[in-house]
Amino acid sequence: MTLARLAARHGVATVHSPADGAVVPVPETTVVAVLAALGVDASTPEAVAAALGAVERADRESLLPPTLVHWRTGDGSEGPGTGPREETGPPGEPPLRPPA
Structure with missing residues (x-):
């Protein structure tokens, strides 16, 4: 769930709809790779927690x-x-x- 929150904070989808009514989850490895392309380390649970903490802290301070x-x-x-x-x-x- 934390990876999904981190992805949402960076505008990365965790599901997609290839057809009407169908909802398909995006593979976790794909979400991690897209976040990496955005400069966000999500390679481990600890990295996800740190990145999520950083983005939430930045939002509070902005x-x-x-x-x-x-x-x-x-x-x-x-x-x-x-x-x-x-x-x-x-x-x-x-x-x-x-x-x-």
């Missing part, structure tokens, strides 16, 4: 992704986030896209 908030109120007027559009990146980094 900032929220860039966010843009905009809405219209019930009367059609604009809500917060209606000023010049600016999508910011991480602190100290340039904006993801210059203001419009």
Whole structure:
């Protein structure tokens, strides 16, 4: 189960559907090989636990992704986030896209 969690955290499928209604598990060796191609060591249960701990720790320590908030109120007027559009990146980094 831990390998499946690690695979999911890296966007690696552990099942596939070759036909309608059919669900086939991906062989564990294939999942390990794909993770290795992504630079993730999943060669042993200890390596899987360490890699999963590292990705979960990185998630806890990271900032929220860039966010843009905009809405219209019930009367059609604009809500917060209606000023010049600016999508910011991480602190100290340039904006993801210059203001419009």
